[in-house]
Amino acid sequence: MLTARFFRMIEGRGLVFLGIMALVALLVPLCNLYVPPGNPFHVSNGTVVLLGKYLCYAMFAVALDLVWGYCGILSLGHGAFFALGGYAMGMYLMRQIGTRGVYAHPVLPDFMVFLNYKDLPLTWWGFQHFPYAMLMVVLVPGLLAFVFGWLAFRSRVTGVYLSIMTQALTYALWLSFFRNDMGFGGNNGLTDFKDILGFNVQAQGTRAGLFIITCMALALTFIIARMIVASTYGKVLVAIRDGESRTRFLGYRVEHHKLLVWVVSAMMAGVAGALYVPQVGIINPSEFHPANSIEAVVWVALGGRGTLVGAALGAVVVNWLKTVFTTGWLAPYWLFALGGLFVLVTLAMPKGLIGVWEDVRARLANRKAIADAKASGAGSSDVRSPGPQVPR
Amino acid sequence: MSAVTQSILYLDGVSVAFDGFKALRSLSLTLQPGEMRAIIGPNGAGKTTMMDVITGKTKADEGDVLFDKGTIDLSRYDEAAIAELGIGRKFQKPTVFESHTVADNVLLALKGDRSPFSALFGARNRITGEIIDRYLAIVRLLDHRTRLAGALSHGQKQWLEIAMLLAQDPKLLLIDEPVAGMTDAETDVTAELLKDIARDHSVVVVEHDMGFVRALGCRVTCLHEGSVLAEGSIDAVAGNERVIEVYLGR
Amino acid sequence: MPFAPLLRSFMLCCLVVLSALALAATQAQAQAQTPAAMPAQGERLAAGLERFKADSFADTEAAVAAIAAAGSAQGVAILSALADRRLFAGAAGVFYRDAAGQAFDALTGQPATIPADAAMVRLNNRLRNVVQAALGTMTLLSPDPAQRVRAAEAVFRSRDASALVTIEAALTSEQNPRVRRAFEEARAAILLASADAPEELLIAAARRIAEAGDNDAISLLRQFAGQTTGGLKAVIDQGIVSIEQAQRIRAWGQTLWFGISLGSVLLLAAIGLAITFGVMGVINMAHGEMVMIGAYVTFVVQELFRNHAPHLLDWSLPLAIPLAFITAGLVGIAIERGVIRFLYGRPLETLLATFGISLVLQQAIRTWFGPTNREVSAPSYMAGSFEFVGLQITYGRLWIVVFTLCVFAALLLVLKATPLGLQMRAVTQNRRMASAMGIRTRFVDAMTFGLGSGIAGVAGVALSQIDNVSPNLGQSYIIDSFMVVVFGGVGNLWGTLVAAFTLGIANKLLEPFAGAVLGKIIILVLLILFIQKRPRGLFALKGRAVEQ
Known part of the structure; x- marks a missing residue:
């Protein structure tokens, strides 16, 4: 009974997605650790990191789609939540370095010694404890989202105004984190991590482990997001997206509903950022750059806004393209491609890849139905008569 | 003050101006519990603005807007709170949630806890199909319950909105042009429907269709330039010289 | 349009700035005038020039003092050449080049060729200051009002008591208000620096300096604020406060x-x-x-x-x-x-x-x-x-x-x-x-x-x-x-x-x-x-x- 409800909630497309995730989580580490290099099925260490990065972006995209695709809030500053989660994780990793840093200070990270800090700033307290750091990974983005959302939604800032404000938010954070006296490593950010929970972050085994955890986190994020959109709450969100003031006239406190999904989404983005940092080995202020957030929006748009699987798919596809472009002779053309993608998606495929796929499927099904009808020789297949009916 | 204490809705001296344009000029209107009232008047007479003021979309610059025997000052509440207090509104242009099914539209409208948590985990997820069907049956949309609301015809959307209004179970219904764009047959059905509803609700109907207003058989108020021009039975108002001059035409 | 006045005032502001500029330029040209000539310039100048030939720092200093006392336009040219290492002395006489490189005889001011044996007149740091001070005093009498103002400002900063006589003399004939003001300020500065002046004079000087109201004035007043007492101190303190306020504005x-x-x-x-x-x-x-x-x-x-x-x-x-x-x-x-x-x-x-x-x-x-x-x-x-x-x-x-x-x-x-x-x-x-x-x-x-x-x-x-x-x-x-x-x-x-x-x-x-x-x-x-x-x-x- 419960499983049946679960399957219904996840939907066919989602089940396929979860299946692929399970397969990837299993195969990639296996092929990395146990298939010897040189074998065509070997997955290199670099590829594991790259795929891990894609999956973090996919998680981020799911979070973004939850607010944009379902609730109509186009956030151009979601990268801020991702980066804050990343910084929280980075701070934990910095505290783990201990005396192995260049200056071998037992408490202060290298950059603080370099900048003549005497004591550890209050913001860094407790980050040596993993559970506390993990709490901050969700709490800091969540809190910022709560404060921002509470102010913005209550005063009914909507549409592009909200988008521009979210952009200003991440812009302000971007400027702030560049400053050395913020105490987060300034321009250089946090890097040179040594280990996480006692495991060496550079080790092959740790990387495989992190990859599996990322797969699981993405699957879990997806399931939570799916639970949200499949519940009546999801219907309220769509109602707000399509007719905010109408929803309000039905008696819904639109601002509360928006705030909840906004905060949940920010927390998800924070977790994605936290998983991203140990895999790529660095977090710096450039993650706050407004362009990053807009780029994430195009992942969602390309994959298919309002379809969680599409968002994840879009993130992976765009970032894979980015890798292909920026590692070869095509590098100078990447921005042309990305820019073109923005225009193409908005003009030609507003429903994204998933939408295109569904159109193709519908057309095929239609063709098949016509063929079947011809084969059976039956004339009428439409039971419902079209047009308005006057019941009397 | 018996007029106040007996009324479900009491507007007194309400004025609203937009950038110098006076949409409402000292408008006064009283509605008894259980009463149905038709509002007529030319474009720009302030009909929609009056609805906006009652439902909290627009704040009155001056004047009293009282609800439920004068116990509630509506100017102190916002749209969602006013809807919770028991005032439902149907818009001039049918506004249903087009990407939801007909049944989901009613589900969203149904009376009950409207907090996010209720929608996420609570009571709103346990509403059964039968309850929804009851409202769909009233507006004769039962056969369409799984269709997307966006696929309905114009008239059906109007009815769906009325169903949603009923599902809210409000004490007072504000209905803006319910038969605009409807066929004559649809108009007749709607008139019957509203008369049914008016048995146990207070209703304010704004409409241009004089035949429809006559079919409702209720008191009529004619607005002009933001204030009341005439009020009374349909025959009295339709016979009023000023009403004929500014609205009905000779 | 409630903002039209705002725009107008912005425009007005720009206009005011531009016209003020133009005004300043025309004033400077119109009010140029020549200072009174000093007697017996020629002999003093010649005596001074002689001493350059000795090639000792002491003689050079004496030469500078003599030329400064002579105070002619020619002297200014000579001393500026000295300061810029363009002055040459030899047995045949003293010569200088102008900024463009043209050579002149220092005594006559006529174009000349510099003989091969003439050597550049050397300066040390102390002498260089002496030359600058002398130039400052001399340019007080320059025909160019802008130069007179600059000279007065230099005196204001150096508070060189020896310039007092020149300033007093110049003030008697000075017509240009801007130059007059600069001279008065310079005189006040010198007076304030010479502690032996009577108090009324000092107070007047302090007031005069406070009116000048620039950075030099406030540093001068601050310098003397600690050394004085009584009425003078009060005037100085008040001057400092008012200048500070003006600077804040x-x-x-x-x-x-x-x-x-x-x-x-x-x-x-x-x-x-x-x-x-x-x-x-x-x-x-x-x-x-x-x-x-x-x-x-x-x-x-x-x-x-x-x-x-x-x-x-x-x-x-x-x-x-x-x-x-x-x-x-x-x-x-x-x-x-x-x-x-x-x-x-x-x-x-x-x-x-x-x-x-x-x-x-x-x-x-x-x-x-x-x-x-x-x-x-x-x-x-x-x-x-x-x-x-x-x-x-x-x-x-x-x-x-x-x-x-x-x-x-x-x-x-x-x-x-x-x-x-x-x-x-x-x-x-x-x-x-x-x-x-x-x-x-x-x-x-x-x-x-x-x-x-x-x-x-x-x-x-x-x-x-x-x-x-x-x-x-x-x-x-x-x-x-x-x-x-x-x-x-x-x-x-x-x-x-x-x-x-x-x-x-x-x-x-x-x-x-x-x-x-x-x-x-x-x-x-x-x-x-x-x-x-x-x-x-x-x-x-x-x-x-x-x-x-």
Whole structure:
């Protein structure tokens, strides 16, 4: 009974997605650790990191789609939540370095010694404890989202105004984190991590482990997001997206509903950022750059806004393209491609890849139905008569 | 003050101006519990603005807007709170949630806890199909319950909105042009429907269709330039010289 | 129009600055006059010159004193030559070269050739100061009033008591009020320094110095504040306080000017957006790139001039203005026709598509011009600065402020007084109605967008003067521009004007306390909070029309 409800909630497309995730989580580490290099099925260490990065972006995209695709809030500053989660994780990793840093200070990270800090700033307290750091990974983005959302939604800032404000938010954070006296490593950010929970972050085994955890986190994020959109709450969100003031006239406190999904989404983005940092080995202020957030929006748009699987798919596809472009002779053309993608998606495929796929499927099904009808020789297949009916 | 204490809705001296344009000029209107009232008047007479003021979309610059025997000052509440207090509104242009099914539209409208948590985990997820069907049956949309609301015809959307209004179970219904764009047959059905509803609700109907207003058989108020021009039975108002001059035409 | 007076006062301000400049220049010319000649100049000069030949520092000092006492224009030339290592002494006499290298006989002042045995007269550091002081005293009698003022200021700083006699003498005949004031201040400074003067005289001197009110005056007063007592001290302290107050006011004025200057840059960057976003409601994220295009047009025009007509280089900027307008305008029209027109009514999609366009434009510029900064030089009329009531104002900034206001005025004129402006307003207010009245709405859309983009291009011409011309130029303005337009209230040009100057001034006010970056962050946060309070900006339109 419960499983049946679960399957219904996840939907066919989602089940396929979860299946692929399970397969990837299993195969990639296996092929990395146990298939010897040189074998065509070997997955290199670099590829594991790259795929891990894609999956973090996919998680981020799911979070973004939850607010944009379902609730109509186009956030151009979601990268801020991702980066804050990343910084929280980075701070934990910095505290783990201990005396192995260049200056071998037992408490202060290298950059603080370099900048003549005497004591550890209050913001860094407790980050040596993993559970506390993990709490901050969700709490800091969540809190910022709560404060921002509470102010913005209550005063009914909507549409592009909200988008521009979210952009200003991440812009302000971007400027702030560049400053050395913020105490987060300034321009250089946090890097040179040594280990996480006692495991060496550079080790092959740790990387495989992190990859599996990322797969699981993405699957879990997806399931939570799916639970949200499949519940009546999801219907309220769509109602707000399509007719905010109408929803309000039905008696819904639109601002509360928006705030909840906004905060949940920010927390998800924070977790994605936290998983991203140990895999790529660095977090710096450039993650706050407004362009990053807009780029994430195009992942969602390309994959298919309002379809969680599409968002994840879009993130992976765009970032894979980015890798292909920026590692070869095509590098100078990447921005042309990305820019073109923005225009193409908005003009030609507003429903994204998933939408295109569904159109193709519908057309095929239609063709098949016509063929079947011809084969059976039956004339009428439409039971419902079209047009308005006057019941009397 | 018996007029106040007996009324479900009491507007007194309400004025609203937009950038110098006076949409409402000292408008006064009283509605008894259980009463149905038709509002007529030319474009720009302030009909929609009056609805906006009652439902909290627009704040009155001056004047009293009282609800439920004068116990509630509506100017102190916002749209969602006013809807919770028991005032439902149907818009001039049918506004249903087009990407939801007909049944989901009613589900969203149904009376009950409207907090996010209720929608996420609570009571709103346990509403059964039968309850929804009851409202769909009233507006004769039962056969369409799984269709997307966006696929309905114009008239059906109007009815769906009325169903949603009923599902809210409000004490007072504000209905803006319910038969605009409807066929004559649809108009007749709607008139019957509203008369049914008016048995146990207070209703304010704004409409241009004089035949429809006559079919409702209720008191009529004619607005002009933001204030009341005439009020009374349909025959009295339709016979009023000023009403004929500014609205009905000779 | 409640803001018309504001604009008028801005214009007035600029006019006042310009006319003050012109006035100062004419005064300086008209009031030149020659000082009284001193007797027996010739002999003293000759005696002094003799001693240069000795080639000892002591003799040179005596020579300087003698020439200074002689006090002729010829002496000034000789001493300046000495200071600049252009004085040569030999058996045949003393000679000097002027700054252009022409040689003269020091005694006669006639052109001459310097004999081979004449050696350069050497100086040590102490002597160099003596020469400077002597020059200071002597130039007190220079025929050029500007030079007399400079000389008096030098005396004011050195408080060289030996100059007192010259100053007293000069004051008796001095007519030029500016020079008189400088002389009086210098005399007061010397008096104050010589503690043996009677107290009334000292107090008068202190008052006189306090009136001068500049940095030199306050440092002088501070120096003596500790050494004096009684009535004199009170006068000095009071003088210090009043000067400090004047300086504070001046500092505020300077901040205000910087703020206005920054505000005009913001306005310039945002003004095109006020059309595309404010009037049309199109979120054009490629707006910054239109500015960038304008800047690169300026660069190209200037390069062409540099290579083909270098003597006309100063004309490259005025010529770049129409070209930038046309280029950016055409790009804008192409964007509108190619992309935006399919997205009307879908602001979020427009935002994404135009962001994509901005990436493409940036990369195109990067491919053609390279990723590095390009040099755009300032024409001669924009170089330099002048002082106005104690404020340092650079011509470059002043031009940008004036230019911005001109662009703003021109835009207002286009919107209010041309058929296109009327059609624009009609289309934005009610598209279907306008269309029904025979207005070609698509054409008007394209023209409006072209106008907004073109103005952004014009902004790029001005911004190329104060910012790096690089592919990232536009990016740095886009968020600020949106903030200005949103803050001012969408669809309200006057709001944009007020918002730009408010933000500019607020930014500069915060900078001294918070630093540039933190100041900007504070402004951003305040703006975010402000938009929460008034989501439609400072001067929001009210009514039913804005609901949808």
